[in-house]
Amino acid sequence: MKELMQVKGLLFRHSDTKRWLKKPEVFALGPIDLTVNRGETIAIIGENRAGKSLLAKMLVGAVAADEGEIYLSNVSYNAAKRKSTKSYNSSNDIRMIFQHSSEAMNPGITVGMILDEPLRLNTRLSEKERRSRIEETLRKVxxxxxxxxxxxxxxxxxxQQRVALARALVLQPKILVADEPFAALDPSIRSQTVNQLLTLQKELGLSFIFISHNLGIVRHIADKVIVMENGQIVESGKTETIFRWPQHAMTKKLIMAYQSLVPQQKLN
Incomplete structure (x- = not known):
């Protein structure tokens, strides 16, 4: 597989000093090292406050790291400054799909206007070309x-979730980061959306970084799994290896909780 992204030594520290007469709370994430290949799906799992969503935001540049480098399409970025060492717009290669798609949509503008904005800001396409790209992207989702x-x-x-997906795809990225994109959907729609993502991945060669508490979906779509606890990667590996032979205590806890919901499935 062709390597698309390499993350080296990504580190984040946050200290909450606002609580009166209480010790400051310090949350540290990292150092994180990971690699994403073309057409690969990596799932990030863990309990609440493990740092999964924070890591996702750091990868797309929404939150600055304190230290670390991100190499995206062979271009190096200082993750702490969110600035490329070359003249290059990294946001076009990696985009994010958020959990609550309705909250990310402005109710006062049309879907066409929502999808047109990133094209106007990030490309030199004419109005006619933008409209063609928008219509093509809507069809794909x-x-x-x-x-x-x-x-x-x-x-x-x-x-609404498909519109969120279209907005992420309209700039033709190479990597999509999805933070619990199915949590708010009912099971039937969730299944359709998962199948849609798998089809798009096959057609476009997309890579996914997928955050979810639903280990059934993780097992279905992920090539690799990363397990996080307290801001650290505690275990990682191929999906079936993680599910069949978990090593870390946190991984075992998550897998046992999943297995208790689907007792008919066997890990061995």
């Missing part, structure tokens, strides 16, 4: 061309 005229309240939960 299973929506209609006429959905460009729709507002948020006119869309179902599943359609």
């Amino acid at each position: 299973g929506l209609l061309r006429d959905h460009v005229y729709f507002y948020r309240h006119m869309l179902s939960d599943g359609q």
